[in-house]
Amino acid sequence: MALHFTDVEAALDHLLARLPAGLRVAAPLGLGKPHRLLNALYARVEADPSRPLHLYTALSLDPPSPGKGLQARFLGPFLARHFGEDFPRLAYVQAMKRDALPAHIEVEEFYLQSGALLDSAQTQRRYASLNYTHVAAALAARQVHLITQKVAREPGGDRLSFSCNTDLTADTVDAHLARGLPRPLLVAEIDPQLPWLGGSAVAPDGFFDVVIDPPGPHPSLFGLPRQPVGDADYAIGLYASTLVRDGGTLQIGIGALADALCHALVLRHTDNARYRQVLAALDPDLESHPAVRDSGGLGPFEVGLYGCSEMINEGFKRLVETGVIRRKVVDDAALMRRLADGTANLGDHARLERDGEYLHGAFYLGSPDFYAWLRDLPEVQCRAIGMRRIGEVNQLYGGDEGLERLQRRDARFFNSCMMATALGAAVSDALEDGRVVSGVGGQYNFVAMAHALPDARSVLMLRSTREAHGRSESNVRWNYGHATIPRHLRDLYVDEYGIADLRHASDEDCVVAMAGIADARWQAGLLDAAKAARKLRGDFAAPPRWQHNTPQRLGQSLAPFRRDGTLPDYPLGSDFTAVEQRLVRALAWLQASTATTSGKLRIAWQALTATPGRDDEALRRMDLHAGAGAGTWFQARLLGLALARTARDH
Template sequence: MTIDNLYTAKSMTADRAVALIPHGAKIVAGLAVSFPPALAASLADRVRAGALGDAILYAMLAPAASAAAILAPDLGDHIRRVSLFHGGLERANDALLAGGTAPFTELLPVPFHQIPRALTEHIGVDTLITTVSPMDANGYFSLGTDTDYALAVARSGARLIVEVNPAMPYVHGDCLVHVSDVTALVEHHALLPQIPSLPRNATDEAIGAIIATMVEDGACLQMGIGAVPDAVCAALMGHRRLGIHTELLSPGLVSLIQAGVVDNSAKTLHPGKSVFTFAMGDQPLYEFLHDNPALEAHPVEHVNAPHIIAQNDRMLSVNATLQVDLSGACNSEYMNGRQYSGTGGQLDFVRGAYASKGGRSIIACHSTAAKGSVSRIVPWLDGPVTTPRTDTHIIVTEFGWADMKGKSLAERARALIAIAHPAFRDDLERAARERRLF
């Protein structure tokens, strides 16, 4: 059968495609931008009709534009939802359900680079629904913005149902699936979710400027999500010969490529290529991704594996946190008594960057939260430890930076108090004495 005939034979409506998913299925949806809206809506209709029971849906950073139907609070009793990393939709649903009897979205705590193994080996996911680019002349679809865990699931023998969207960029790298491996395909043209960059304030800019001074020309960058990493990118415009090896490709990193600051000429792994595992942002980012040979997407078990990250000399990772305790441990996922995000890839890059020759791992945060009423540097964490104190390298606030490596607990506490907001330093000093750190 020719490639075109295979395509035609597997093409169907979204309703017919989701009808192939049996009761008790373990389904995973594409991450973020690749969460397929037509398939999600049809899946929600099937669940509401009682035609799909005892199923589990795994998702990560599900955007409301695509996922609201299947993640609607009223479906919680009919399909179990498990998040691999909470986004705004999960947070909003959990807030809505607080105090009620409907089930919250569960969280699977797992480092990003281990998610493919968790899905295929420990959970045994049997169905992947995801958005892909149109097929190329050789019968391959690109996973586009989201290779991450999707490629491993697609190659595991799971049922592969794809939503072919002309708006999804065709991306190069290890991110292709062949039409012969597809169970069903649905054509659906829709704009990709737009995730605007958060506005930056003076504190973000101050932190960005501090971090930029630590970046050498020729360094290899990983930037996390948020205003602080964006501020770092803006402060790096005077640098040269930078490289990119990052889980997330963001508009801030793309601006460095377009300005010639990033050319990947000094990279020791994947030289000449900007490497990422997922991308999200605005329409210009998606257009920049399309058929761009200077960019490569690779699966997250490669991009985020600490021993792979460490093969890039002068690796510099920048991630944000919600709290740092006086010993240097970081809670980056839990706030106000609720799950806020997830484990993600922070620890992957903390460990990988520090293991790199000349590498630095940086965790940044504002010194305060809640309009200055709460210190982010605290005696004890209010949530789980996302990055253990044994792994933390450099902590940055708008008041400076503190290197945790080689410091005793007392030395760490003093260094962190010095970069806390001045309004909280006396209280933190007393707390350190109560903890018997001094």
């Protein structure tokens, strides 16, 4: 029987009395970390070198800091409202950001909050580059003593649910036992705000050794602020949506590109005529693209899709709500085989409807609205969402491979990368100097699975350019000093200028396909590098249509659909108020326009001399409507200029 505590410190006393002085602790990634317990543990051992602590985890979420100047005026009130004044920031993360972990404390992560710890030497040294599916074995090799996890309690009952993180805990226990190691001590902290999910998310009776049920008030769950979707993001999402086949399987990542893809799939299903109009504005010949013709489609989803993704996020919510995600599967290979060959009877279909699930995931993360949706799901819909171990979701081998092949028909695996080379390698997790931006996570698994499953495709999405130090750079490179996905696993790439199908292609054909979706400003250099490397014939000339690959032409093509709301800034909802959405556009414009010294001087002069109209509501939100002092006055002028330059008719 589990021991129950209501006081975190009392529970910690009990744990430390039972555990060795040199403590090895594992905690789930993302939402599943019990922040209060981890902070109490860190406080106990921080000043006590006799108690070394090794913490193994990933994706330690930390709200952004407000910053300075206009950014602080915007973010300060938003962060207080969105995360709550009492949100318990993880103490070890704050120390890592300052490289201030004591010598006897080590934190090892296999996935980092994107870009947040690039400059932390302690974090970069202790990063572990692991496929998500290999983490449980890696933890067993480290011989973990303690696993902590946040859980949900069944409303009106006593059962516990892994809820947001079914990914690694059970697999890690099994990996320890398989090595003949003692079972780690398992500690659950109940969070009443965590949505209850039943079925395969329910923890077995007696699974946890210690259960902590702290009294309120309970801090808010970490909510990811939903980001605006720009023209390039929408174009990428629209192109990607044409590669999905009705009746197939869908995996997606997170971020603006995933949001754009989900919106495009919803538009394809709910307003197909308008969807085709947007596609025609991007590329009138898109329907005849070989990859679209052979692997995708443009029609509504008559059968629907089955979602199987390591992370369930905001996009899946919208896809379920609109009926795009609705193809159910059951864990019965014989029944799935009869469905596949058309011999299923009425009883099979009745069981599929009753017991089937249309969405499988290993963890979830999203906005407060997303968590509320999960909490309030009708029982019939809640039963259709199955939370699974990461080993079941991210790979075929190790479980029932035959069943998973039947379930995952026509699978499409959509993931994002930072850069891609002209020969097909992808750069997704780190820079060429070795510093880690995020992590491999499940990307390699999904790319490999796309090659292992019949009729499956891997689609890597990227923006064609980036802004760095006040200048534009191409994300389609001839070469780069780091690769996450090797070029022999190349498949489909999508950016805002189109689709490059590299599967089974020769190197020369890869170069031509990737140059064809590169920004026009960098095409010549890419082709010259390929010719110098003997990868492209010397007389190759870029077709005239490639010169259409410009941000200006893209903006013109999508402008009517942006104005009429077909492609809104926040397709999945927003955590910002209407005035904050105007401010987000204005501040982004101001940041881009002042990235260089000359840009700063130009914008400063325009702010001093221009006479833009006043947006009093925005100025009040930024506490600049009645400020005193030259600095405050100038900030108001800068903001007024930015608001005027980014004002829209809709």
